[in-house]
Amino acid sequence: MPEVSVGEALQGLRWSVATAAFQIEGARHAEGRGRSMWDDFVETSGAVRDGSTAEPGPDSYHRWQEDVELAARLGVDRYRFSISWVRVQPDGRGPAEPRGLAYYDRLVDDLLTGGVTPLPTLYHWDLPSALEAEGGWLERATAERFRDYAEIVADALGDRVAHWYTINEPVSTSLQGYAIGELAPARQLLFGSLPTVHHQLLAHGFAVPVLRAHGAESVGIVNNHTLVRPATESQADAVAAHVYDLLHNRIFAEPILVGRYPDLESLRLPPMPVQDGDLELIASPTDVYGLNFYNPTTVAAAPAESPIPFEIVPTPGAAHTGFGELWPIVPESLTELLVEFDARYGASLPPIAIAENGASFPEPDVVDGPLHDTERIDYLAQHIAAVGRAREAGVRVEEYTVWSLLDNFEWAEGFTQRFGLVHVDQATSTRTPKASFDWYRGVIAEARP
Numbered sequence: 001m002p003e004v005s006v007g008e009a010l011q012g013l014r015w016s017v018a019t020a021a022f023q024i025e026g027a028r029h030a031e032g033r034g035r036s037m038w039d040d041f042v043e044t045s046g047a048v049r050d051g052s053t054a055e056p057g058p059d060s061y062h063r064w065q066e067d068v069e070l071a072a073r074l075g076v077d078r079y080r081f082s083i084s085w086v087r088v089q090p091d092g093r094g095p096a097e098p099r100g101l102a103y104y105d106r107l108v109d110d111l112l113t114g115g116v117t118p119l120p121t122l123y124h125w126d127l128p129s130a131l132e133a134e135g136g137w138l139e140r141a142t143a144e145r146f147r148d149y150a151e152i153v154a155d156a157l158g159d160r161v162a163h164w165y166t167i168n169e170p171v172s173t174s175l176q177g178y179a180i181g182e183l184a185p186a187r188q189l190l191f192g193s194l195p196t197v198h199h200q201l202l203a204h205g206f207a208v209p210v211l212r213a214h215g216a217e218s219v220g221i222v223n224n225h226t227l228v229r230p231a232t233e234s235q236a237d238a239v240a241a242h243v244y245d246l247l248h249n250r251i252f253a254e255p256i257l258v259g260r261y262p263d264l265e266s267l268r269l270p271p272m273p274v275q276d277g278d279l280e281l282i283a284s285p286t287d288v289y290g291l292n293f294y295n296p297t298t299v300a301a302a303p304a305e306s307p308i309p310f311e312i313v314p315t316p317g318a319a320h321t322g323f324g325e326l327w328p329i330v331p332e333s334l335t336e337l338l339v340e341f342d343a344r345y346g347a348s349l350p351p352i353a354i355a356e357n358g359a360s361f362p363e364p365d366v367v368d369g370p371l372h373d374t375e376r377i378d379y380l381a382q383h384i385a386a387v388g389r390a391r392e393a394g395v396r397v398e399e400y401t402v403w404s405l406l407d408n409f410e411w412a413e414g415f416t417q418r419f420g421l422v423h424v425d426q427a428t429s430t431r432t433p434k435a436s437f438d439w440y441r442g443v444i445a446e447a448r449p
Contacts, residue, residue: 007388009388009389009391009392010384010387010388010391010447011447011449012398013387013391013397013398013399013400013447014077014078014353014398014399014400015075015076015077015078015399015400015401015440015443015444015447016076016077016078016079016080016119016353016399016400016401016402017071017074017076017079017080017401017402017404017405017421017440018079018080018081018355018356018401018402018403018404018405019060019067019079019080019081019082019404019405019406019408020081020082020121020124020125020168020408021081021082021083021084021087021124021126022036022038022054022084022124022125022126022409023054023057023404023408023409023410023411024057024058024060024067024406024408024409025058025059025060025061025084026054026055026056026057026058026059026060026061026062026429027059027061027062028053028054028055030061030087030099031099032087032090032097032098032099032100033084033086033087033090033097033100034086034087034089034090034091034092034097034128034129034130035086035090035128035129035130036084036085036086036126036127036128036129036184037125037126037127037128037129037132037136037184037185038054038125038126038184038411039129040129040132040184040185041183041184041185041186041412042054044186047186047412048412048413048414049412049413049414049416050413050414050415050416051414052409052414052415052426054409056426056427056428056429057408057409057415057424057426057429058406058407058408058424058426058429058431059429060406061103063429063431064103064106064107064110065110066431067079067405067406068107068110068111068114068116069114070405070406070422070431070433070437071111071114071116071405072114072115072116073441074405074421074437074440074441074444075441075444075445075448076116076444077116077117077399078116078117078118078119078163078399078401079111079116079117079118079119079405080119080120080121080165080355080401081107081118081119081120081121082120082121082122082123082124082126082168083104083120083121083122083153084100084126085122085123085126085127085128085149086100086126086128086129087099087100087101087103087104088100088101088104088149088152088153089128089148089149089152090128091128091130091131092127092128092130092131092142092145092149093130093131093145093148096152096156101152101153101156104120104153104156104157105156105157108120108157108160108161109160112160117162117163118160118161118163119163119164119165120153120157120161120164120165121164121165121166121167121168121222122146122149122150122153122164122165122166122167122207123146123166123167123168123203124168124169125168125169125172125173125177125183125184125411127142127184127185131145132185136178136185136196137173137174137178137195137196137199137200138178138193138195138196138199139199140199140202140273140275142199142203143199143200143202143203143206144206146203146206146207147203147206147207147210150166150206150207150210150211151210154210154211154213154214154216155214158211158214158215158216159214159215161216162215162216162217162218163216163217163218163219164211164216164218164219164220165219165220165221165222165290165355166203166204166207166208166211166219166220166221167200167201167203167204167207167221167222168222168290168292168355169222169223169224169292170196170197170200170201170221170223170252171223171224171248171252172224173196173200174193174194174196174197174200175193175247175248177193177196178193178196179191179192179193182412183411183412190307190308191269191270191308192270194264194269194270194272195272195273197251197252197272198255198272198273198274198278199273201221201252201255201256201282202278202281202282204221204256204282205278205281205282205283205284206281207219208284208286209284217287218287218288219286219287219288220286220287220288220289220290220350220353221256221286221289221290222290222291222292222355222356223249223252223253223256223289223290223291223292224248224292224293224294224356225248225249225253225291225292225293225337225341226248226249226293226294226295226296226297226337227296227297227330227333227334227336227337227340228241228244228245228248228249228296228297228299229241229296229297229298229299230298230299230300231298231299231300231313232300234301236301237299237300237301239301239309240299240300240301240302240309240310240311241299241310243267243309243310244297244299244310244312246262246264246267248297250262251264253341253345255279255282255283256282256283256286256289257283257289257345257348257349258283258345258348259279259280259282259283260279261274261279285350286350287350287351288350288351288352288353288398288399289349289350289351289352289353290352290353290355291338291341291352291353291354291355292354292355292356292357292403293334293337293354293356293357293383294321294327294356294357294358294359295315295321295326295327295328295329295330295333296315296328296330296333296337297312297315297326298312298313298314298315298316298328299311299312299313300313312326313326314326314328315328315330318330321359321360321361321379322359322360322361322362322417322418323360323413323417327359329359329379329382331379331382331383331385331386332386332389333386334357334383334386334387334390335386335387335389335390335393338352338387338390338393338395338397339390339393339395341395342390342393342394342395342396349396350396351396351397351398352395352396352397352398352399353397353398353399353400353401354387354397354399354400354401355399355401356401356403356404357380357383357400357401357402357403358376358379358380358402358403358404358419359375359376359379359380359419360410360417360418360419361373361375361376361418363407363418363423365415365425365426365427366425367423367425367432369432370423370432370433370434370435370437370438371423371432371434371435372434372435373434373435373436374435376421376434376436377435377436377439380402380436380439380440381439384400384443387400402421402440403419404419404420404421405420405421405422406420406421406422406424406431407419407420407422407423407424407426408420408424409426420434421433421434421436421437421440422434422437
């Protein structure tokens with residue numbers, strides 16, 4: 001079994017594990033819960049690979065105590081989970097739904113009792129359907145509604161929760177959800193989706209002072225980032241890679257870190273709908289920068305007839321995860337990305353938390369004992385070592401988080417992709433820790449002073 005040498009480079013690193021509300025909670029029709037754009041997506045014929053609807057899955061709405069016990073057994077410092085907007089505000093506006101808040105009250109209290117710090121994310125993709133019907137993240141009003149939602153949650157939990165993330169992976173919502181339609185809300189607006197970038201970042205900006213007013217000790221956003229490299233040394237591929245890097249990485253990082261968008265006009269992209277004061281609000285200082293990483297991206301120039309100027313291609317010579325050849329396994333690319341970020345943003349970059357890192361591999365739906373998921377262990381070991389190398393190079397990485405604690409509903413892939421340290425029988429919700437669970441527990445134990 002691969003080992004991680006928890007030497008000086010990894011000493012002091014916080015260890016965490018993550019989940020997200022829609023992916024694990026089930027109970028979509030629980031009393032008081034509203035509809036999200038993911039409810040609409042899963043009920044669209046053909047939208048989800050296996051036709052599943054996230055039910056029952058892990059059913060954490062009823063079985064949260066099992067999740068808390070698993071997190072405590074792992075010995076993690078923090079459990080990152082998300083709060084479902086539609087459990088708290090069924091239509092995205094108006095008073096709180098007390099039954100939804102009560103669920104998160106119980107979860108937070110049990111985590112604290114179990115010695116695990118709760119780390120909620122306010123938004124992990126489940127926009128209320130009522131707001132999506134009014135334009136969703138294309139509209140500035142959605143960011144304003146998010147501020148109200150943040151106030152409700154912070155008022156309810158802020159007496160016990162000190163550490164928060166605001167928005168998870170706005171790039172996925174903008175590019176996969178609004179630009180090409182692979183994810184909810186399944187729009188295909190291409191570059192017409194760019195206002196959703198600004199409005200999600202603005203929602204983050206609105207939420208930060210709200211959380212601070214309720215005693216937050218640390219607040220950050222979580223962006224998904226990838227190391228982008230051209231497929232060849234050609235000028236066309238270099239330009240394509242530059243455009244993709246701008247759209248996947250820089251357009252989300254730079255407003256947060258340096259208070260401006262990268263140059264869009266030179267690429268003939270639509271301008272952002274920025275109003276006076278927006279960028280100052282978005283760039284309000286944060287305490288941590290959440291960075292999700294799964295794989296690097298190799299980019300080539302697109303054919304002349306393509307509506308976008310790039311295409312993602314396989315990374316030569318790289319193994320890949322269960323998602324296929326566009327999810328290559330290149331651990332050193334995480335080190336390279338972190339070092340590049342540190343060099344580019346310098347003092348503007350707060351300490352980094354690896355807020356998600358993990359891999360899905362083919363696994364059976366039903367097990368009668370622990371799976372020996374050696375491929376996952378190898379993936380995690382190599383990426384933790386990559387974090388150590390970045391820290392040795394001077395990058396301030398303070399936390400590492402495995403995605404995910406549980407096998408869950410993997411969005412448009414349904415139950416066909418498994419990321420968990422814990423196997424979940426999606427029909428019975430039975431949890432069975434895998435070999436990677438015990439391995440990660442050992443890594444954490446070795447890292448303890």
